[in-house]
Amino acid sequence: MIYLKTPEEIQQMRAATTLVSQTLGEVAKWIAPGVTTRKLDTIAREFIRDNGGRPACLGYEGFPGTLCIEVNEVVVHGFPSGYTLREGDIVGIDTVVEKDGFMGDSCYTFAVGEISAEKHALCKTTRESLAVGIEACRPGHRVGDIANAVQTYCESRGYSVVREMCGHGIGRHMHESPEVPNYGRRGTGPVLRNGMCICIEPMINMGSRNIVIEQDGWTCRTRDRQPSAHYEHTLAIIDDQVHVMTTFDYIHQAIEDRFI
Ligand code: MF3
Ligand code: CO
Numbered sequence: 001m002i003y004l005k006t007p008e009e010i011q012q013m014r015a016a017t018t019l020v021s022q023t024l025g026e027v028a029k030w031i032a033p034g035v036t037t038r039k040l041d042t043i044a045r046e047f048i049r050d051n052g053g054r055p056a057c058l059g060y061e062g063f064p065g066t067l068c069i070e071v072n073e074v075v076v077h078g079f080p081s082g083y084t085l086r087e088g089d090i091v092g093i094d095t096v097v098e099k100d101g102f103m104g105d106s107c108y109t110f111a112v113g114e115i116s117a118e119k120h121a122l123c124k125t126t127r128e129s130l131a132v133g134i135e136a137c138r139p140g141h142r143v144g145d146i147a148n149a150v151q152t153y154c155e156s157r158g159y160s161v162v163r164e165m166c167g168h169g170i171g172r173h174m175h176e177s178p179e180v181p182n183y184g185r186r187g188t189g190p191v192l193r194n195g196m197c198i199c200i201e202p203m204i205n206m207g208s209r210n211i212v213i214e215q216d217g218w219t220c221r222t223r224d225r226q227p228s229a230h231y232e233h234t235l236a237i238i239d240d241q242v243h244v245m246t247t248f249d250y251i252h253q254a255i256e257d258r259f260i
Contacts, residue, residue, distance in 0.1 A: 002169060002177045004195030009102070010236045010243075013171070013197065016104035017234050017245035019053045020097040024108050025250025027067070031110045033087045037069040040093065041080035048097055056096040056103055056174055063218065068094040070109070075203050075211055075228040076165055077218045087113035090123060092230040094201075096174050103174050105199045106246040107232035110255070118206065119227055122159065126204040126229035129153045133182075133200040134233065139240045143178055143189030143198075150202050151183040160209035162228070165220065167201045170234055194237050197245075201232035 005013070026047045027040050045066040048055045055066035065080040070092030085091060094107035109123050129150045136149035151161050167180030178190045182202045192198075207226030214221065222228050234245045 002190065002196060003171055004193070005171055005197055005236070006195065007238050009171070010195075010197065010238050012100050013102040013104065013234075013236065013245060015099040016053065016097050016102045017106075018104070019048065019051055019099050020095060020104035020106045020234075021247045022051070022250050023047050023095060023097060024093060024106055024248075025254045027093055028108075028110065028251045028254035031085065031091065031112060031255075033085055033113050035085050037067075037071070037080045037083050037085065037091070040069070041065045041067045044095060053097045053099040056098045060174065066095060068092075068107075070094065070228070070230055072227050073221045073225045075162055075205070075220045075222060076230060077220050079216065079219065085112045088115055088119075090115060090119050090227060090229065094230065094232060101172055103170050103172070104246060105170055105174065105232060105234050107201060107230050108248060108251055109229045109231060122204065122206050122227055123229045125154060125157050125159060126202050127231045129202045129204065130200060130231045130233060133202065134235065134242070134244060137192060137198070137200065137235055137237075137242050139192055139194060139237055139242070141192050142187060143180055143192065144184045145186050146200060147181045147184035147189070148186045150200075154182075154202065154204050160205045160207070162203040162205060162209055162211055164211055165203055167199045167232070170197050170199050192237060194240065197234065197236045199232055199234050201230060203228060203230045
């Protein structure tokens, strides 16, 4: 069942979507060779709490961190650890914040120092595919229109789309209906309408689309160990208009010209 929100509820959601955006901006300042992913996690957890939020991933179905850490071949749901970021890595940072009873969810894939042209192109295409998905999100259109737009954009550029993981509805819960896949057919799926809040999050691979889940039960990586990129925004539809509730502006301010 899709919970439609009132404009007031969507307004209330701004606290969480702003704070999750600021959190990624804070983490962005620290991304560099030599930093452990656990350090990034600590910074995010303290920042969220200092700003009156709750790190919603921490303890969610037993997840052990505030941040999902996605280094190179990790697609989603990697744990913060003693791993030290290295020049040439790409690292996706995905997190959810709860504030004022609502959730905000966003993800950005960062370059650690200088990265290869291939990784740069993967990140660029994935980020552009998020923009293309957002563009396809219009009241009266369907979830499949978003899915097809992302898929077509990425596959026509030689990348593959992870199918096992999807975007999702969001609100008082991190994951609500509907599922928002990154592949599918136009004109299929639920109709997009006022009161819907969704997360669009393309997870795009350089090699094949196949994934494996590691022994820890969470870490999802590409089967061929080629890199994967991931970007995510939380959106709301109010008064026949689409509002992108999260922003990468804080990230771009933090990393200036180093952004991908
Ligand atoms: N944005 C991620 C998702 O939608 C957040 C997962 S938090 C976790 O799956 F706790 F489940 F890891
Ligand atoms: Co999400």
